[in-house]
Amino acid sequence: MEDQARRAEILVIEDEDNIAIALDYLLTREGYSQTRLATGAGAVDMICKRRPDLVLLDVMLPEVSGYEICQRVRARPDCDGVRILMMTARGSAVERRKGLAMGADGFISKPFELKVLRDEVRRMLGSDRMAMAPGAAGAQDA
Template sequence: MSKKRRVLIIEDEDNIAIALDYLMSREGFDHERLATGRGALDRIRAEQPDLVLLDVMLPEVSGYEICQEVRADHGLSEVKILMMTARGSAMERRKGLALGADGFIAKPFELKELRDEVHRLLDAGGA
C-alpha cells in the first residue's frame, strides 16, 4: 500500500501549524493547511483526507461545528478527526468525543505524542 496518507491541518496559529507541517513532512504524509474554519467542510469533501488535525478554537467556524458536520455526512465516514485544543479540560474532551472526534490532544503537545496519536488513528483504519 504505497498511497501517501493525506492529512488536512486546520489550525489558525502559525507557530503550531509550522510544527505540524514539519512533523507531517517528516512522516511522509501529503498535507495541506487551512488557517480558518470557513470553507473547511468543502475542502474535506473535495480532498477526502485520511485524517483532519482540527483545532477547536478557529476563526469563523469552530472545530466542534466542523467535526459535527463531517460526522453528519455519511460520505465522510472514513475521515478520522484528531481535535487539538489549548484548553485540555475534561469537558472540552468529552464534547469533542461526543461530536464524533476520533482523538483529542491538548496544546502545547510534544511532537512525539502527536505522532503516536496520528499513527494510532491511521493504522487503526486498516484493521
C-alpha cells in the same frame, strides 16, 4: 500493492502559524502529505471533497469552531470514514468529552509533545490502513 505505498493525506486546520509550521515539519518528516487551512470557513466542503486520511482540527478557529466542523462532517454521508483528531489549548476533560461527543476520533491537548502527537497520528491512521512513504524518518528522534 500500489495503495500501500501511497502517502497518507492529512488536512491540518489550524489558525496559529507557529503550530502549523511545527505540524508541517513533523508530518513531512514522517512522510505524510498535508494541506493546511487557516480558518474554519469552507473546511467541511474541503474535507468531504478531498476525503483526507486524517484531519487535524483545532477547536478554536476563526469563523467556525472545530466542534461545529466536526459535527457537520459527521452529519454528511459523503464524509463517512474521515478520521478527525481534535486539538485544543483548553484540554480539560470537559473539552475532551465534548469533542468526542461531536464525533472526533481522538483529542489532544496543546501544547503537545511531538512524540505524543506523532504516536496519536500513527494510531489514528493505523499501520494496516496506511503505510508511510518509503524513506520517511524513523521514530527514534522526533
